[in-house]
Amino acid sequence: MSEQDPVGGFAVAVVREEGKWRCTAMAGDALRELDAAITELRKIRSTGAVFGLLDVDDQFFLVLRPGPGGVQLFVSDAAAALDYDVAADALDLLRVDPPSEDDDEVWPEGTLDILADLGLPAPEMQVIAGEVDLYPDEQLQIIARRCGFADEFARLLDSLDSIAQ
Numbered sequence: 001m002s003e004q005d006p007v008g009g010f011a012v013a014v015v016r017e018e019g020k021w022r023c024t025a026m027a028g029d030a031l032r033e034l035d036a037a038i039t040e041l042r043k044i045r046s047t048g049a050v051f052g053l054l055d056v057d058d059q060f061f062l063v064l065r066p067g068p069g070g071v072q073l074f075v076s077d078a079a080a081a082l083d084y085d086v087a088a089d090a091l092d093l094l095r096v097d098p099p100s101e102d103d104d105e106v107w108p109e110g111t112l113d114i115l116a117d118l119g120l121p122a123p124e125m126q127v128i129a130g131e132v133d134l135y136p137d138e139q140l141q142i143i144a145r146r147c148g149f150a151d152e153f154a155r156l157l158d159s160l161d162s163i164a165q
Contacts, residue, residue: 007031007084009055009136010160013041014149016118017048021149023156031056034064034089042066049118053140053153056084061136063114063143064090074110076129076136106132118147 011026030037030052037052041064044050051065060077073090080087081098091098096109108129112122120143128139128146137157144153 007086008057010157011037011052011054012140012153012156013044013050013052014144014153015044015046015048015050016149017046021152023149023152025156025160026052026054030054032086034086034093037062037064037086038066038071051115053143054086055136055140056080056086058135058137059084060087061140062086062090063110065114072111072114074108074112074114074125074129076108076139077106078109079106106130115143115147120146 009031011030013024013026015022026037026040030040031054037054041050041052051063054062056062060075060080063074065072071093073094075087075090078091079099081091082101088098091109094110112125116122124146128142131139141150141153144150
């Protein structure tokens with residue numbers, strides 16, 4: 001996919017500060033370029049948790065969480081790296097080889113316990129990513145519900161839908 005091609009989906013920055021959740025839309029280039037998403041998240045000043053949820057083209061999702069020691073990443077489907085630069089960049093940062101063209105199996109890659117401190121342990125993240133009958137936005141809604149920011153997330157997605165129409 002070239003940089004000029006538009007990528008569908010959404011990118012959301014999630015912040016938890018003083019026990020309250022806030023979800024805001026990230027710029028569209030976050031869906032194309034991992035560095036853009038990381039940079040945007042690093043600009044958010046907070047004493048609490050800051051992470052990004054990306055639904056890329058209704059094909060896969062990414063969770064990214066910058067911290068002082070680097071960036072933690074989770075990609076719901078490593079095979080997406082064959083078609084999407086943002087997924088390829090994520091696997092590169094994770095130092096994981098992309099799958100072969102012949103491999104059509106869905107498997108997650110990265111830090112499964114990326115949100116464990118917020119109520120989503122690694123085994124549950126594995127189950128959510130393994131739900132191949134769900135679209136990425138549905139998987140991200142489950143993550144939001146499990147971590148406790150489902151209402152804020154739903155409100156933002158509703159506002160994004162109304163803007164798109």
